Amino acid sequence: MNTRDAVFPPGRQALYEQNRYSPAVRANGLLFVSGQVGSREDGTPEPGLEAQVRRAFDNLNAILQAAGCTFGDVQDVTIFMLDPQSNFQRIWDIVQAGYWGDAPHPTVTAVGVTWLYGFQFEIKVVARLPGHHAASGSVQEK
Template identity: 75%
Template structure:
């Protein structure tokens, strides 16, 4: 059995352990990040959608940073959106603040009916920086 190389963002390990999943796993030069939502430090949802999207990206960036990555290292993105028809424009106006410049990562958007009280979730796969270790 392979031992999972888990990456925890600063200060949130207890939240992930309580919910029984890993925020991210390093494997074969890649970082697989679990879906990140706009949760406050106690795990509760940020009620304002625009603020929730920003907080989801901040939570994502904390994990990427803990692994030595930035959003520029992201190669694949999946977003889950509750009621995309009414929330898409609000969400998409926040993305440029975090997305960086072209070329952009691949993207899959999925409309869902429930996200445990959240309206937006983002999960990514990133390439780990080459450390020169060998």
């Protein structure tokens, strides 16, 4: 049987167990983080786009910290949003002002979608775990 090395942030494990998925999984020196939305502790959405973006990043950062990572370890980002024509710049202003960090920045793919389970924004990332670095195209321990 293949066992996943799941990472759970403090205080939200019941929510993930109820929905039957892991918030993040460690594998081969990388941390694969499930899409994070602007949900409160009980799983309900924060009201308003800006509050959802901030809460999604707070939820993401809690998972990164539980794995010993920071946003600086993030290598790849996928952002999903409703109505990108209207919302992209609002989201980007929040992200750049408070969460993105210093250059060099991670790769980013932004995708417009029609449904996010009652949310307006979702962020999914892949991060490098501390103690691992890429060398010659492969992940090696320091």
